[in-house]
Amino acid sequence: MEYNKGLTESNFYIDEFATYLMSIDKSDSTIKTYIEHVQAFAKWFKETNDINFDPIVVTEIDIRDMRSYLQGTRHLKETTINLRLASLKSYFEFLEGEKYIKNNPAKAIKKIKIQSPATPKSLDEQTYRALRRHIYRGGNKAHIAMFEIFTRCGVRNFELINIRITDIDITERKGNLKVIGKQNKVRHIPLHRDVRDAINNWMAIRKNVKTECDNLFISERKTPYTRSGIWKIFKKYCAQIGITDVTIHSFRHYFCRTLLKNGVDISIVAQLAGHASGYVTAQVYTIPRQEELEAAIKTLV
The missing domain is CATH 1.10.150.130 (Tyrosine recombinase, N-terminal domain)
Incomplete structure (x- = not known):
């Protein structure tokens, strides 16, 4: 490096x-x-x-x-x-x-307190559906599979890039995805039907691609994607239909927030997301979006 x-x-x-x-x-x-x-x-x-x-x-x-x-x-x-x-x-x-210095001058330094956490960049349901329809209409099987894994498995960008073909186990009725996250922590995510279908459709093409890489997704150069390369793909889709202020991490927000809104226990969401505890999940993914705050005010008579 x-x-x-x-x-x-x-x-x-x-x-x-x-x-x-x-x-x-x-x-x-x-x-x-x-x-x-x-x-x-x-x-x-x-x-x-x-x-x-x-x-x-x-x-x-x-x-x-x-x-x-x-x-x-x-x-x-x-x-x-x-x-x-x-x-x-x-x-x-x-x-x-390492004994290079005797005293640590940063030991007592504290972070700046943030009074109100930043509003998370998350997709609302309407935006999610509009983007999903647009990607499906494009017909690119790899991009469809990426989107489904992002939004229905909650993986991070680098985690998607590092998925190997052998990390996927799909049968007729169920599937499992092995994900290697931060600090090489391994978690297993059950696969939604739409994810299984998208992966199977992409694998019908992927298995005929000649490359030494065993990554599930490979670029046009037959090498693994970079994080910026993945972002450029979805940035283009978003721009085509006028969606702004969305990042790859917005897909992960959508996944976690949707599960929480559907009543899934926070400890389960934390495990699926690869968080060390439900505290991290609560700190980030239970923060209301600005639109939700505005909608709450409108309920007042």
Whole structure:
């Protein structure tokens, strides 16, 4: 994995930090983000204090000052600042654990409290049905199968990409999908009839494609998709019928929220979604959309 090393005169243990993150199963994108945040902090530290960055001399006050700078001067979102703080906390915890520094300056740093969580980007039923009809009308069997797996299995983008043909077990009356999620946690998702049909229709084509890859879905280059490649597919479908403010993760929101609205126990939804507990599910997927808040007000006499 490549990243920019030229921001300061010294490496300040970036290679070692990256190796550590890989050892605890952080994804490539997460590692890249953490390193960029550390490098951004080093650059800010040098410009602010007019001395070269050295993690040994960083104090808790420096990190607090950076937090204030990001919030008061750059006006970044609280979630963005908290992500940067999480990167620095991980970095300095690593340095302390490896005895590169004696004291962890980020230990007592707290995240910025967010008073009201952001409204989730989820599909309402009308938008879901309109998009589903449009994708089916397009006739692309792979895209149809992707959409059904996204919205009726609740998988993440990277999880869909990594599905292997051998991860699917379909019989006449039921089916099962093996999903490898974050931190390589495995979960099994029963397959809805529409998902089984969509996969079977795609497999009739997929089995004739000559490629060394055993991924269920492959790009036109006969290689696994990238996350941006998957997003471009559905971004195009959405744009064609005027749907905006929808992401791939909106499909996962739709899956979880629909189950919860249908009365499924939150612990079951959490297990299907690959969450560590129902608390995570409740924190994210029970937040009402703006349209639901407006509809609630309209019920007042």
